Amino acid sequence: MDWGRVKNVLIYAFLLLNLVLGYQLWNDLREQVDSNLDIASLENNIQKAMDDKQIRVLAKIPSDTPELPKIAYRIVNGEQGGKMINLQTTVDSKLIFAPRDLASALKTSLPDIGNYRYDEAASSSSVFVLHPLVDGKWPLFKIDLRLYNSNQKIISYRLQAIEVSQLQQEKPQRVLSASKALGNLIENFLPVGSVVTEVELGYYGEVFDSDAHLPAAPAWRFMLESGKEYYVQGINGDVISPNTEKAKE
Structure with a gap:
């Protein structure tokens, strides 16, 4: 057996393992820093409310606030x-x-x-x-x-199946930032110990037994680890609770 070759193979294997472990550690630290930067985008009173209510935010908080119009849709x-x-x-x-x-x-x-x-x-x-x-x-x-x-x-x-159309004379408006929408939820709606796992912008619509065109507005969706979801209307900031399904100020 060529012990010199075996020794070299083991050295290269340990080096490769160290590289893999180092990359994993660097990636974990980068994700932690990114998460901290997201939380830093929240106002100080919101961060305090998070601490008081033991709320954690594991999702990335989007920074974009596009201009979007309200729409209409119809069951077809x-x-x-x-x-x-x-x-x-x-x-x-x-x-x-x-x-x-x-x-x-x-x-x-x-x-x-x-x-x-x-x-x-x-x-x-x-x-x-x-x-x-x-x-x-x-x-x-x-x-x-x-x-x-x-x-x-x-x-x-x-x-x-639905058909989507633009509302007449409806101009695009700048949507509420995800950080402000989340801040409102943390202070007034999320229960103690909540864990936010996803934040996404879309439109909020409901299925009704109607042939009429139904309005839908831009909304932020916040998913919790528990499976509950909250929607914050992107224009006026109204919150739709998963329990009442009614808009609240």
């Missing part, structure tokens, strides 16, 4: 809406993480699926939830396409 598939439909050909459930491949596999049954985005926070092991996108970017929360999974195959779906 009538009585067929909301019915579970079996797929003629099942699809590998792993494709949910590959949007282009998923759209290609389901284009016959769901030709518009390319305009939907997977919502991991709202999904489970048996049901994948997707939301339609406004302008190809902003999810319309509460309006769902549900893909049902069994034995690692997508076997059926449930869809409430």
Whole structure:
């Protein structure tokens, strides 16, 4: 046995291990710094309220405040809406993480699926939830396409198809910052010990049994580790509670 060669191999292996561990440590420290910077964007009184209520924010707090208009949407598939439909050909459930491949596999049954985005926070092991996108970017929360999974195959779906339009004479407005929306939640709505795991901007809509056009406004969605969700209207700051489903000042 060539002990010199074995020794060199062991040295290189330890060096490689140290590099991997060093990179992991650096990445963890960078994420911690980024998290601290996010929290620093909150006002001092909000940070104090976080400490007092033992609230943690694990999600990145977006800094962008785009100008968005209110929109209108209408249910277009009538009585067929909301019915579970079996797929003629099942699809590998792993494709949910590959949007282009998923759209290609389901284009016959769901030709518009390319305009939907997977919502991991709202999904489970048996049901994948997707939301339609406004302008190809902003999810319309509460309006769902549900893909049902069994034995690692997508076997059926449930869809409430909609048609989106712009409200007449409705001008885009600058949305409330995520930090201000979160601050309001922390001070007035979140229970003690809450852990915020996701912050995302989209539109808030509800499904009603109506053929009329329904309004939807930009809204920040805040997901908690407990599974509860809060929505903050992006224009006037109203909060929609998951318990009452009513807007509050």
